[in-house]
Amino acid sequence: MAGAGQPTIDEVARLAGVSRGTASRVINGGAHVSPAAHEKVLKAIEELQYVPSRAARSLVTQRNDAVALAISDANPRLFTEHPFFSEVIVGIDTVLAESDLELMLVLGASVRERNRLRRQLSSRRVDGIMLLSLHGEDPLYELAEQADVPVVYGGKPLGVEPPHYVDADNRGGARQAVEHLVTTGRQRIATVTGPMDMDVGVARYHGFRDALGSAGLPAHRVANADFTAASAVRAMADLLDRFPDLDAVFVAADSMAAAALGVLHERGRRIPQDVAVVGFDDRATALTTHPPLTTVHQPVQALGAEMAKMLLSLMAGRPAGHADPAHAAGHPAIDVAQFTVTENECVARPVPPFQSSKPASTSISHHEFWR
Amino acid sequence: MAGAGQPTIDEVARLAGVSRGTASRVINGGAHVSPAAHEKVLKAIEELQYVPSRAARSLVTQRNDAVALAISDANPRLFTEHPFFSEVIVGIDTVLAESDLELMLVLGASVRERNRLRRQLSSRRVDGIMLLSLHGEDPLYELAEQADVPVVYGGKPLGVEPPHYVDADNRGGARQAVEHLVTTGRQRIATVTGPMDMDVGVARYHGFRDALGSAGLPAHRVANADFTAASAVRAMADLLDRFPDLDAVFVAADSMAAAALGVLHERGRRIPQDVAVVGFDDRATALTTHPPLTTVHQPVQALGAEMAKMLLSLMAGRPAGHADPAHAAGHPAIDVAQFTVTENECVARPVPPFQSSKPASTSISHHEFWR
DNA sequence: TTGAAAGCGATACCAG
DNA sequence: CTGGTATCGCTTTCAA
Numbered sequence: 001m002a003g004a005g006q007p008t009i010d011e012v013a014r015l016a017g018v019s020r021g022t023a024s025r026v027i028n029g030g031a032h033v034s035p036a037a038h039e040k041v042l043k044a045i046e047e048l049q050y051v052p053s054r055a056a057r058s059l060v061t062q063r064n065d066a067v068a069l070a071i072s073d074a075n076p077r078l079f080t081e082h083p084f085f086s087e088v089i090v091g092i093d094t095v096l097a098e099s100d101l102e103l104m105l106v107l108g109a110s111v112r113e114r115n116r117l118r119r120q121l122s123s124r125r126v127d128g129i130m131l132l133s134l135h136g137e138d139p140l141y142e143l144a145e146q147a148d149v150p151v152v153y154g155g156k157p158l159g160v161e162p163p164h165y166v167d168a169d170n171r172g173g174a175r176q177a178v179e180h181l182v183t184t185g186r187q188r189i190a191t192v193t194g195p196m197d198m199d200v201g202v203a204r205y206h207g208f209r210d211a212l213g214s215a216g217l218p219a220h221r222v223a224n225a226d227f228t229a230a231s232a233v234r235a236m237a238d239l240l241d242r243f244p245d246l247d248a249v250f251v252a253a254d255s256m257a258a259a260a261l262g263v264l265h266e267r268g269r270r271i272p273q274d275v276a277v278v279g280f281d282d283r284a285t286a287l288t289t290h291p292p293l294t295t296v297h298q299p300v301q302a303l304g305a306e307m308a309k310m311l312l313s314l315m316a317g318r319p320a321g322h323a324d325p326a327h328a329a330g331h332p333a334i335d336v337a338q339f340t341v342t343e344n345e346c347v348a349r350p351v352p353p354f355q356s357s358k359p360a361s362t363s364i365s366h367h368e369f370w371r
Numbered sequence: 372m373a374g375a376g377q378p379t380i381d382e383v384a385r386l387a388g389v390s391r392g393t394a395s396r397v398i399n400g401g402a403h404v405s406p407a408a409h410e411k412v413l414k415a416i417e418e419l420q421y422v423p424s425r426a427a428r429s430l431v432t433q434r435n436d437a438v439a440l441a442i443s444d445a446n447p448r449l450f451t452e453h454p455f456f457s458e459v460i461v462g463i464d465t466v467l468a469e470s471d472l473e474l475m476l477v478l479g480a481s482v483r484e485r486n487r488l489r490r491q492l493s494s495r496r497v498d499g500i501m502l503l504s505l506h507g508e509d510p511l512y513e514l515a516e517q518a519d520v521p522v523v524y525g526g527k528p529l530g531v532e533p534p535h536y537v538d539a540d541n542r543g544g545a546r547q548a549v550e551h552l553v554t555t556g557r558q559r560i561a562t563v564t565g566p567m568d569m570d571v572g573v574a575r576y577h578g579f580r581d582a583l584g585s586a587g588l589p590a591h592r593v594a595n596a597d598f599t600a601a602s603a604v605r606a607m608a609d610l611l612d613r614f615p616d617l618d619a620v621f622v623a624a625d626s627m628a629a630a631a632l633g634v635l636h637e638r639g640r641r642i643p644q645d646v647a648v649v650g651f652d653d654r655a656t657a658l659t660t661h662p663p664l665t666t667v668h669q670p671v672q673a674l675g676a677e678m679a680k681m682l683l684s685l686m687a688g689r690p691a692g693h694a695d696p697a698h699a700a701g702h703p704a705i706d707v708a709q710f711t712v713t714e715n716e717c718v719a720r721p722v723p724p725f726q727s728s729k730p731a732s733t734s735i736s737h738h739e740f741w742r
Numbered sequence: 743t744t745g746a747a748a749g750c751g752a753t754a755c756c757a758g
Numbered sequence: 759c760t761g762g763t764a765t766c767g768c769t770t771t772c773a774a
Contacts, residue, residue, distance in 0.1 A: 006495060006519075008751060019761040024753060032759055051493045055429035056751035059766045064426070066475075080458045080672075081655045086451040093478045097487060102496070104437075105476045107464045116468060122422045124377060125473070148377070229659055258659035265661050284452045288600055288629035290636050290661045301451075379767055390745045395769060403743060427767035430750045 007048040016044035027052060067101055067128040067311060070117055072108035072140045078133075078227055079107065082255050083284060084300055088132060088154060091304025099312060101127075108140060121147040128311045130154060136197035150314035154307050156199045164314060166306045170200050173296045174207025177278045178250050180294070182215045186248035186276055190221030192235040192260055194252040201226075204252045204280060221246055225256055232256030236263040247275060254279035258289045378419040387415035398423060429495075438472055438499040438682060441488055443479040443511045449504075449598055450478065453626055454655060455671055459503060459525060462675025470683060472498075479511060492518040499682045501525060507568035521685035525678050527570045535685060537677045541571050544667045545578025548649040549621050551665070553586045557619035557647055561592030563606040563631060565623040572598075575623045575651060592617055596627055603627030607634040618646060625650035629660045 013023040018037050025033050026041040033041075044050070058064050069092060071085060079085050089105075096103055104126055106117045120126060121143060131144055132154040141160065144151045153165035181189050191208045194201030205222070212219040221243045223235035232251065239246060240263070249264075251257035257279030261271065269275045271291055279286055279295035286293035384394040389408050396404050397412040404412075415421070429435050440463060442456060450456050460476075467474055475497055477488045491497060492514060502515055503525040512531065515522045524536035552560050562579045565572030576593070583590040592614045594606035603622065610617060611634070620635075622628035628650035632642065640646045642662055650657055650666035657664035 006493075009753095010751080020752085021754085021761060021763095022759085025760090028753080034759065037760085049493070051490065053430070053751055054496050055426050055435070056766090057753075058426035059424070059430055059751080059768085060753045062766080076461050080454050080461055083451050083454075086457055089476070090447050090451055090478065093476075093484070097478075097481060097484045100487060100490075102487075102491060103476050105460070105464075105474050107461065107468075110468060113464070113468045116471060116473075119422060119471075120473060122377075122420070123425045125425050229655060255659075262659055262661060262663070284600060285659075288626075288633055288656075289659070290633060292633070380769095381767080391768085392745060392747095392770080393743085396744090399769080405743060408744085424767055427750090428769075430752085430767080431769045433750080 006053070007050045009050070009052065012041065012044045012048055012050050015048065016040040062124070064125055064127050065101055066104055066126045067096070067130065067308075067315075068104040068106055068117075068120055068126040069130045069132065070106040070108050070140065071132045072114075072135070072138055073133050075226070075228065076107065081229060082227060082253070084253075084281060085132070087300035088304035088307070091301035091306075092130065092308040093304075094301070095305050095308035095312070101312075114139065114143075118143055121149075124148075128152070128315045130307050130311055134158075134198070135195065150311060152307050152311045152314065154303065158197060158199045158202065164310055166303055166310060167199075168298050168303060170203035171207040171210065173280060173298065174204035174250065174252070175210045176207075177280060177296045178208050178211035179215070181248045181250065181276055181278060182211060182217065184276065187217065188221065188243065188246045189217065189219075189248040189250065190223070190239045190243055190246040192232055192239065192249060192251040192256055193222060193224050194256075195226040196224055201252065208250055225252070227253050227256060229255060229259035232259040233263055236260040237267075240264075240267055240269075248277070249275060250278050250280075252280050254281045254283075254285040254293060254295050257293055257295070258285050261289050261293070377424070378421045380421070380423065383412065383415045383419055383421050386419065387411040433495070435496055435498050436472055437475055437497045438467070438501065438679075438686075439475040439477055439488075439491055439497040440501045440503065441477040441479050441511065442503045443485075443506070443509055444504050446597070446599065447478065452600060453598060453624070455624075455652060456503070458671035459675035459678070462672035462677075463501065463679045464675075465672070466676050466679035466683070472683075485510065485514075489514055492520075495519075499523070499686045501678050501682055505529075505569070506566065521682060523678050523682045523685065525674065529568060529570045529573065535681060537674055537681060538570075539669050539674060541574035542578040542581065544651065544669065545575035545621065545623070546581045547578075548651060548667045549579050549582035550586070552619045552621065552647055552649055553582060553588065555647065558588065559592065559614065559617045560588065560590075560619040560621065561594070561610045561614055561617040563603055563610065563620060563622040563627055564593060564595050565627075566597040567595055572623065579621055596623070598624050598627060600626060600630040603630040604634055607631040608638075611635075611638055611640075619648070620646060621649050621651075623651050625652045625654075625656040625664060625666050628664050628666070629656050632660050632664070 009023050009027070010020055013020040016023060018041060022033060022037050023041050025031065026038050030038060054065065069089065071079060073079060093103060104120065106113065106120065108114050108117050117140070121129060126149065128149050129144055129147055129151045131140060131151060134141060134153065134155065134157045136158040138157065141157055151164065153162050156165050156167045178189060189212060191205065193205045196202055196205070209219045221239060223238045225231035225235040239249065249260060251260050257277055261277060264271055264275055264277070271277060277293065279293045281295065281298050283297060286295045380394050380398070381391055384391040387394060389412060393404060393408050394412050396402065397409050401409060425436065440460065442450060444450060464474060475491065477484065477491065479485050479488050488511070492500060497520065499520050500515055500518060500522045502511060502522060505512060505524065505526065505528045507529040509528065512528055522535065524533050527536050527538045549560060560583060562576065564576045567573055567576070580590045592610060594609045596602035596606040607620070610620065620631060622631050628648055632648060635642055635646055642648060648664065650664045652666065652669050654666070654668060657666045
């Protein structure tokens with residue numbers, strides 16, 4: 001503390017033999033500086049190993065060059081069990097890395113953490129906020145509305161329509177998954193749902209109903225779960241108790257599907273001969289189950305990347321950040337991701353993979369992330 | 372920008388009818404302030420919804436109240452596939468939440484990100500750094516040494532002994548796993564290793580050798596992998612090609628073990644009758660495989676928590692942060708976590724679970740995390 | 743116990 | 759194109 005301390009811009013300026021103003025100009029942008037001075041300042045910076053103090057800079061620029069990702073979930077186990085979160089983070093980070101923005105991670109599970117988040121939101125510590133995994137009536141929602149920085153939601157909050165969010169077409173994806181089961185001749189199709197206090201849970205459930213409805217099949221074989229493996233085990237067992245005749249299950253997340261497979265094995269069901277299973281979400285889990293899981297692929301990293309891009313646009317003052325016509329037409333900033341059913345052995349008689357049946361509004365493609 | 376703006380401490384002071392100095396004293400600590408003034412300031416803060424600017428505060432205090440977690444891995448897929456990272460993050464966050472410290476997450480995969488990290492380290496942006504998952508010769512190692520803030524390593528870097536790190540007893544855990552296989556009568560035991568440019572990979576491999584060595588069994592059935600599922604598939608297939616007679620496999624990570632199981636199934640091996648499998652690491656993956664995986668349980672969240680605690684100690688100026696006698700004796704700050712073999716169906720003839728055979732140096736217990 | 747004033751390390755404006 | 763100066767919002771010393 002009493003030691004050398006980091007070099008300041010004044011020392012740089014002195015060593016370079018220029019004024020502090022000139023040094024500053026070189027550091028940012030470098031416009032309006034003579035080549036000679038430019039050179040000298042650069043050399044001084046190099047020699048002193050100078051790095052500007054971000055605190056000082058923030059104080060005057062009123063920016064922080066940092067954004068926050070808040071993951072609001074009462075259940076930290078979900079965060080560890082569900083690769084979804086890691087993938088979103090990777091997607092976000094990919095975009096952020098290109099902008100020299102730093103990422104603050106806030107896990108909003110406990111009251112303490114929630115307070116911490118509140119403080120971060122209001123202490124001009126970050127220039128933007130991304131909110132992930134909001135449940136119904138989440139206090140974070142209100143909290144974020146009060147923030148004076150842009151907010152982007154990952155996954156539409158239940159029951160409200162925030163100005164800016166990124167979401168996948170969960171309903172359409174689920175519909176595809178179940179349609180796939182119908183196509184392969186299944187008649188008594190059940191579902192293990194996600195949490196019904198989240199839009200993602202409700203939407204996938206609706207997709208399930210959609211598909212069965214238009215196929216003229218009953219849709220009463222339903223058990224709720226909350227994306228944890230434990231809840232899926234309970235739900236699957238429950239389904240088998242109540243509907244021993246079921247011949248297929250759509251499980252609203254791969255991590256849950258893996259757990260459900262265990263229950264099915266235990267109960268002596270052969271897969272896919274007796275019961276076909278389709279999951280939803282990621283790919284890694286799907287491939288290590290036995291048999292490999294048929295699943296609807298969701299480009300989660302792209303979702304994270306899109307969140308970050310949208311936030312950057314907002315921070316830059318651009319309205320929604322999309323050249324997409326669907327959005328320009330007064331549409332809220334939703335990104336409907338394309339889904340692909342990945343055929344694996346969990347469903348008999350595979351048919352060729354097909355794309356989303358959603359007609360338009362799917363113009364944003366992130367091929368670099370897919371697969 | 373031209374709008375209201377956040378309230379400043381001056382406005383608080385004015386509204387409370389005191390000087391700025393007094394207001395500041397109330398905000399931090401509240402000592403040497405008359406009860407009357409104290410009260411008034413508090414009310415003004417409440418009324419104005421005042422939150423101090425962290426940038427301004429940092430500028431004068433020279434602290435940031437933030438720490439960084441840098442995850443250096445060239446393969447982002449690992450981060451998403453391996454629940455290990457999420458668990459460490461949760462463990463860290465649990466501790467941090469109690470200290471009002473913020474967490475910056477830096478994924479150090481690309482060159483760009485590495486530069487970003489370098490900048491963060493040297494721009495007094497964080498008060499401490501945690502480094503996770505360093506590979507051999509990782510440039511991050513040198514980088515962190517130059518940082519003028521405390522650094523804690525998660526997992527010992529290969530070949531060097533940094534002043535402060537937290538690690539689990541990977542060698543002992545692996546030894547236990549393999550001893551377990553020996554105990555159940557297996558003779559031709561193979562291993563799928565972790566990356567051999569990381570201490571964790573080498574240590575677990577040594578544990579494998581240790582156990583086979585003292586049992587008088589050969590230890591040549593080895594295939595290397597890098598913790599990804601894809602690499603495990605290759606390694607397992609390779610093992611079966613080279614040693615079709617193997618009757619057990621120790622796989623150095625559960626995520627890899629799950630993948631290996633798939634290969635074994637494919638090749639017609641019955642588990643555990645033909646081949647017994649033991650994994651290492653987490654519990655969630657272990658339970659959703661078929662059959663459920665026998666594994667060595669590692670308290671990963673505790674590891675993360677310990678990293679954070681150690682960093683906090685260092686930041687507070689305390690030498691290593693442990694009352695542990697083993698550490699007081701000039702020992703580096705290693706935390707040897709206890710391991711438990713979790714019995715599942717992947718190994719035949721289960722014996723009662725047993726604890727680590729390591730005698731001492733295991734005094735730190737995080738029972739709240741275990742199980 | 744309190745108020746006044748001096749910085750912390752940058753940026754940005756404004757004459758020169 | 760450059761140098762000086764005000765300023766960002768807070769903590770902290772120093773007198774009173």
